[in-house]
Amino acid sequence: MKSYNKLLAAGAMSVLSMSAFAGSETPEGKVQATYPPISSDAYEKFGGEYGVARWTEALFKYIMADNRINHIFAAHGKIDRQIALNKQLVSVMLGAPGVEYQGASMSAAHEEMKITLTQFNAVVEDAYLACEDVRTPYHTCNQLIAALAPFKRSIVTR
Amino acid sequence: MNGNIRGFGCKAATVLAFGASIAAVSSPAQAGIYDAGKVLATSGVNIIDGAAGGGITPWAVIAGYETNQGINGSIHYTYANLPNYSLNSLGAAIGFYDRLELSYAYDLLPTGSTFNTVGLLTNTLAGVVVQDSGIDPFNTAIRMDIFGAKLRVIGESIYDSDSLMPQVALGGFYKINHNQELMKTLLANKTKDFEAYVAITKIFFPLDLLVNVTVRYTAANQTGLTGFGGPNKNKREFRPEVSFAYLLAKNIAIGAEYAAHGKNTDGRGVAVGGNVDTSVLGSITGALNNIGIGGPVGNLANNLNDTLTQRESDWFDVFFAYFPSKNLSFVAAYANLGNITLTPKQTGAYFSVQASF
Numbered sequence: 001m002k003s004y005n006k007l008l009a010a011g012a013m014s015v016l017s018m019s020a021f022a023g024s025e026t027p028e029g030k031v032q033a034t035y036p037p038i039s040s041d042a043y044e045k046f047g048g049e050y051g052v053a054r055w056t057e058a059l060f061k062y063i064m065a066d067n068r069i070n071h072i073f074a075a076h077g078k079i080d081r082q083i084a085l086n087k088q089l090v091s092v093m094l095g096a097p098g099v100e101y102q103g104a105s106m107s108a109a110h111e112e113m114k115i116t117l118t119q120f121n122a123v124v125e126d127a128y129l130a131c132e133d134v135r136t137p138y139h140t141c142n143q144l145i146a147a148l149a150p151f152k153r154s155i156v157t158r
Numbered sequence: 159m160n161g162n163i164r165g166f167g168c169k170a171a172t173v174l175a176f177g178a179s180i181a182a183v184s185s186p187a188q189a190g191i192y193d194a195g196k197v198l199a200t201s202g203v204n205i206i207d208g209a210a211g212g213g214i215t216p217w218a219v220i221a222g223y224e225t226n227q228g229i230n231g232s233i234h235y236t237y238a239n240l241p242n243y244s245l246n247s248l249g250a251a252i253g254f255y256d257r258l259e260l261s262y263a264y265d266l267l268p269t270g271s272t273f274n275t276v277g278l279l280t281n282t283l284a285g286v287v288v289q290d291s292g293i294d295p296f297n298t299a300i301r302m303d304i305f306g307a308k309l310r311v312i313g314e315s316i317y318d319s320d321s322l323m324p325q326v327a328l329g330g331f332y333k334i335n336h337n338q339e340l341m342k343t344l345l346a347n348k349t350k351d352f353e354a355y356v357a358i359t360k361i362f363f364p365l366d367l368l369v370n371v372t373v374r375y376t377a378a379n380q381t382g383l384t385g386f387g388g389p390n391k392n393k394r395e396f397r398p399e400v401s402f403a404y405l406l407a408k409n410i411a412i413g414a415e416y417a418a419h420g421k422n423t424d425g426r427g428v429a430v431g432g433n434v435d436t437s438v439l440g441s442i443t444g445a446l447n448n449i450g451i452g453g454p455v456g457n458l459a460n461n462l463n464d465t466l467t468q469r470e471s472d473w474f475d476v477f478f479a480y481f482p483s484k485n486l487s488f489v490a491a492y493a494n495l496g497n498i499t500l501t502p503k504q505t506g507a508y509f510s511v512q513a514s515f
Contacts, residue, residue, distance in 0.1 A: 034319045038364045117225040117256075118195025125197060128408050138407050139366055145319075146363035152317040158227075 026151075027105045032093060034146045042143040043094035046136060052094070056087045058130035059123075068122045072113060093147040107154035116158045193228025194515070196256070198408055199481045200316060200361075203489055204234035204512050207331055207381065208249035208263030209306045211357070212415045213475050213491050213508060214381075215399040217370045218327035218359035220310050221261060222253030223484050223514050229254055234263075236510040238493055242270040242501040245383075247510075249304070259329075261306035267383050268299040273500075291428075292339025300383050301336040308357075315359045315368070324360035333382040344468065344499060345423050346385020347392040351377060368403040368411070379422050379470060384499055388422035395420060409481040417473045424470045428500070471496020475508060487512050 026032045039045070046052055060083050064070045073082065085103040092101045103109060124145065131141035202219045205211045210221035210232075222230030231252035238245040249263030273293050292298075308329030315325035335341060335349040353376035361368045377386045377394040386392055397420065403413035477491035491508035498504045 032320060034364060035322050036362060036364050116195070116227050118193055118227045121195050121197050121225065138405070142363040142366055142405075147319075149317045149363065150320040152314075 026093075027089065027101050027103060027109075032147050032150065034150075038095070038143040038146050040095065042140065043091065043096045045140045046090075046094055046144070047134070049091070049096070051134065051136070052090050052096070053087055054134045055130050055136060056083055056090060058133040059086070059127055061133075062126035062129045063123065066122055066126055069119050069126075072115070072119065076113075090144060094144060105154070106151045110155045111157060114158050115156050117152070117156050120152055120156050191228045192230070192515075193225055194223040194230055194484055195225040195227060196223040196230075196484075197316065198484055199405075199411060199479070199487070201230075201232070201253070201514070203479060203487055203510060204232055204236075204249060204251055204261070204263075206236055206238075206245065206247040206263065206265060207304050207306060207333075208234075208247075208251055208261035209308055209329060209331070210251055210253070210259060210261075211372075212370070212401040212403070212413065213477050213489060213493070213510065214417050214473055215370065215372050215401050215415050216306075216308065216327075216329055216355060216357050217372070217401065218310060218313075218315065218325040218357040220253040220256045220259045220308065220327070221251035222259075224253050224256055226255050226257065230515055232512050232514040234510060234512040236489075236508065238506055238508040240493075240495065240498070240504040240506040242273075242504060243267050243498065244270075245508075251306075257310050259306070259308040261304075261308070263304040263306070265302045265304065265381075265383065266299055267301075270501075273298045291343045292337055292341070293343065298337075298340065300340065302382055303334040303336070304382075305332045306330065315361045316363075319361075319363055322360070324358045327357045327359075328355070329357065330354045333378070333386075335382055335385055341385035343428050344379075344384050345389045345426050345429055346379055347377075347387030347389070347422075349385055351382065351386035351392065353378060353382075353394075366405040368401075368405065368413075370401040370403075372399040372401075373397070374399060374417075377420065377422065379420065380495075380498055384423070384468075386422075389426060393422075403479070411479045411481075412477065413479075414476045415474065419470050419472050421470060423468045423499075426468050428466050428468065466500060468499045469497030469502065470499075477508075485514055487514075 046055065060079065063073055073079065076082065085101070088099055088101045089103065091099040127145065128141060131138070200219065201221060201223055202210045202212065202217050204221065205214055205216055207216065209216040210219050211217040221232055224230035229252065231250060233250045234247070236247040246266040247263050249261060251259055251261035253259050306329065308327050310325065310327045313323045313325040331353045333351060333353065338349050341349045353374055355372050355374040357370060357372040359368065359370045374397050375394050376397060377392045379385050397418040399415070399417040401413060401415045403411040405411050473493070473495050475491045475493040477489050479487065479489045481487040489508070489510040493506060493508040495504040
C-alpha cells in the first residue's frame with residue numbers, strides 16, 4: 001500500500017511536470033529550451049492574452065505592408081487564420097498556461113514556400129516593429145525572439 | 159610628410175571606388191547577388207584592422223548585411239585621439255554569402271611629441287649616430303596596410319538560441335608596416351607579418367547580450383603599428399581578446415573590449431645608432447661627460463636614457479554603438495591603450511563611422 005502511494009505520488013509529479021512543460025512545447029512537440037531560459041514572466045510582461053493578440057495583429061500589419069514578404073503571406077491566403085495560429089504559437093512560446101497550438105509543424109507549414117533567410121529576417125524585423133507599436137520593451141521582445149529563433153532551421157529551406 | 163597625406167587621399171579614393179563597385183550591384187530591383195537581409199546591427203562594425211567585429215577585436219560575424227543569399231559590404235573611417243598619437247583607419251570589407259569576408263584597412267598613425275624629441279636628438283647627434291632612425295622630427299607618421307580574410311566555419315550566433323553552440327570563424331591578417339627604418343629603431347624584428355585568429359560569438363537574446371572571445375596568433379607590437387617581434391626573434395603567441403555588447407535597443411549597443419598585447423619590445427630601449435639598444439645613449443652620456451659637457455645637455459641625455467624605454471600594455475575600450483539604419487552606423491568609445499612605445503597613458507576618444515550597401 002505504501003509503495004502504491006509512492007507510485008501515485010510519482011505519477012502525479014510526472015503529470016505536474018508535464019503540464020509545466022506543456023506551455024513551452026514547440027509545434028514539433030519538443031520543449032523549446034533556450035540558453036539561458038527566457039524569463040518566467042515573459043507572457044505576463046507581453047501583456048497576456050490581450051497583449052499577444054494586439055502584438056500579433058501589429059505583426060501582420062507590418063508583414064502585409066512589407067513588399068519583401070507580403071506576397072508570400074498573401075499567396076498562402078486565410079490571413080485571419082494565420083493571425084489566429086500565430087497568436088497561439090506566440091502564447092505557447094512565451095509560456096502561456098493552457099494554450100495549445102493547433103497549426104501544422106513549422107517545417108510542414110513552410111516547406112513548399114522555399115523561404116530564404118533574408119525573408120525570415122524580414123519577419124524578425126517586422127516583429128521588432130510590432131513590439132514598438134504595442135510598446136513592448138526591447139528586453140521583453142527579445143524573450144520571444146529567443147524562443148522563435150530556432151524555427152529558422154525548420155522554416156528556412158533555401 | 160605631405161606624401162603621407164597624399165597617400166591617405168589615394169587610399170581613400172581606392173576605398174570609395176570599392177564602395178562604388180559594391181553600389182553598382184545594389185540595384186533596388188534586388189535581383190541578383192546583392193542582399194541586405196541580416197537583422198540590423200548583427201554584422202557588427204569594422205575594427206581598425208578592417209574586419210567585422212567590435213572596435214579592436216574581430217568577431218565571428220561576417221561583414222555586410224548579406225545573408226546566404228548574396229553579397230554586401232561596408233566601408234569605415236575611424237579616428238582615435240590619443241595624447242601622443244592620432245590613429246586613423248580607413249577601410250572596406252566585403253561579405254560573400256555570410257560565409258567569407260575579405261577586408262582591407264589602411265592605418266595611419268601620426269606620432270607626436272615624444273618621437274619629435276627622439277628625432278631632434280638623433281638629428282642633433284648626427285655626428286655620433288649614423289643610422290637613419292626613420293624619425294623625421296614633427297613629421298613622423300606610421301603607415302600600415304592590412305589585408306584580411308575570414309571564414310565562418312560553424313554555428314549561427316542568432317538562431318542557435320536553443321543550444322550553447324556559438325558562431326565560430328577562422329580569420330587572418332597580412333600586415334605591411336611601411337616604416338622600415340623606424341621599426342629598426344624600435345627594435346622590431348619584422349615589418350610585415352601575418353596574424354591568424356579564431357573568433358567565437360554568441361548572442362544571448364534573453365539577456366540582450368553578445369559575447370565574443372577571440373584568440374589571436376600573432377607577434378604584433380601595438381597591432382603591428384610598431385612592427386612585429388622583438389630584438390632577436392619574431393615569435394608568435396596566442397593572445398586572448400574578449401568583447402561584451404549589451405543591446406539596449408535593436409539599434410543601440412554599449413559594451414567593452416579587452417585585447418591582450420605582447421611584450422616583445424617591453425622594457426627595451428630604442429636603437430638610435432646601428433643595431434645597438436639605447437645602451438648607446440649610456441655611452442653618449444659618458445662621452446658627453448668625458449668631454450666635459452655636463453649641465454643641461456648631459457642631464458638631457460641621462461633623462462632620455464629613462465625616457466627611451468619602450469612599454470606595451472593590453473588594450474581596453476568601452477564603446478557606444480548606434481545603428482540608425484543598415485546603411486550607416488556610428489561608434490563612440492573611450493580607448494585605454496596604455497603605454498605605446500615610449501609614451502605612457504595613451505587614453506582617448508575613439509570615433510568610427512561605417513556605411514553599408
